[in-house]
Amino acid sequence: MIINSEDRISIIDLLDLNERFRTGAYVIKEEEVTVIETSASPSIPRLIEGLEQMEISLDRIKNIIVTHIHLDHAGGAGVFLEKCRNASIIVHEKGARHLINPEKLEAGARQVYGKDFDRLFHPIIPVPPERVIIKKHNEHLQLSPDSTLTFLDTPGHSRHHFSIYDNKSKGIFTGDTAGINYGYILEGEALYLPSTSPNQFNPEEMLQSLALFNELELERIFFGHFGISEEPAKVLTEIKNWLKIFIDTAIRITKENKPETQLPALAEALKKEVLNSDNRLRGNEDFLRLLDLDMKVSAMGLLDYLKKNHSKKEV
Missing domain, CATH: 3.60.15.10 (Ribonuclease Z/Hydroxyacylglutathione hydrolase-like)
Known part of the structure; x- marks a missing residue:
């Protein structure tokens, strides 16, 4: 296409x-x-x-x-x-x-x-x-x-x-x-x-x-x-806002979970944050499939970053 x-x-x-x-x-x-x-x-x-x-x-x-x-x-x-x-x-x-x-x-x-x-x-x-x-x-x-x-x-x-x-x-x-x-x-x-x-x-x-x-x-x-x-102004504002949410969520999940369960827990928590931001998102199966993939990958990067930067508390 x-x-x-x-x-x-x-x-x-x-x-x-x-x-x-x-x-x-x-x-x-x-x-x-x-x-x-x-x-x-x-x-x-x-x-x-x-x-x-x-x-x-x-x-x-x-x-x-x-x-x-x-x-x-x-x-x-x-x-x-x-x-x-x-x-x-x-x-x-x-x-x-x-x-x-x-x-x-x-x-x-x-x-x-x-x-x-x-x-x-x-x-x-x-x-x-x-x-x-x-x-x-x-x-x-x-x-x-x-x-x-x-x-x-x-x-x-x-x-x-x-x-x-x-x-x-x-x-x-x-x-x-x-x-x-x-x-x-x-x-x-x-x-x-x-x-x-x-x-x-x-x-x-x-x-x-x-x-x-x-x-x-x-x-x-x-x-x-x-x-x-x-x-573009809206894009940049939203990315900045969501970045803070992602980091804060990752920090919370690492405190609440053992290392072996952090990745699935964080991916699920990120997905929940997104879906709770707008209930209309829940009805689109194509979107949900992409979101599931993207949140797993993003969770991997967030945990990797926090592991390398133990003292990080916020962005």
């Missing part, structure tokens, strides 16, 4: 994990055709199909940008690059080496996902170093004479994360730093939650990145999960 297929910026729903409105690739149609995010390798056929529907040949792709190297954003970058002979991969300086040699990235993911790894992520193809471009904080990429992307170092979700400001749309591609937008799966109901997955989640750094977004002249946010919001 393609959203805004006739616009300068279109979204291809990659059906990540076979779920609608889960992960999207953005296609910017300028002199240098640019794709932002690839998702995992099983999603690449859907990305290519979407480009074909918009009559964009793979030879026209010039830039493939990944906001960070988590596999649901960049796992398919190597596979896609093999098919785009004129393209380069643009990545954060702390993520480049893992695209060039993904052995550690794959080994870590196999530990987490076990027997499900191949179904979800295989294969992970190394990216040739000569086709990797590193972008640092405040560096630019010119797509056409009046179209410039600016790269901003935005840790919090991960240390190898940048966000990309687009001057023409006055929008920013935030990957996971500004959280998850559930508005599409909820058919227009706004809900924005932080993404606190392991193992580099840091709430202080996330708040600093949100403050950086607040300083920009923003009219929209382009989420990795999923789609576009044209209420």
Whole structure:
């Protein structure tokens, strides 16, 4: 499925994990055709199909940008690059080496996902170093004479994360730093939650990145999960508010539970906090399925953070 297929910026729903409105690739149609995010390798056929529907040949792709190297954003970058002979991969300086040699990235993911790894992520193809471009904080990429992307170092979700400001749309591609937008799966109901997955989640750094977004002249946010919001001030406020709720809930659960029961207890507690915020959320099975997955992953990151920072009491 393609959203805004006739616009300068279109979204291809990659059906990540076979779920609608889960992960999207953005296609910017300028002199240098640019794709932002690839998702995992099983999603690449859907990305290519979407480009074909918009009559964009793979030879026209010039830039493939990944906001960070988590596999649901960049796992398919190597596979896609093999098919785009004129393209380069643009990545954060702390993520480049893992695209060039993904052995550690794959080994870590196999530990987490076990027997499900191949179904979800295989294969992970190394990216040739000569086709990797590193972008640092405040560096630019010119797509056409009046179209410039600016790269901003935005840790919090991960240390190898940048966000990309687009001057023409006055929008920013935030990957996971500004959280998850559930508005599409909820058919227009706004809900924005932080993404606190392991193992580099840091709430202080996330708040600093949100403050950086607040300083920009923003009219929209382009989420990795999923789609576009044209209420950036509300997004940033809600992510900040929910981040405090997530941290406070995690601290309470660690005090009330033994280590072996903390993860399921925290995932359930986070889900309860979200559902209690709006009773209308309980009737959407597609949303509940995604929420269950996201709260388990966020709980893992919160517990990992608290374990590394024993003295943390609040954000």
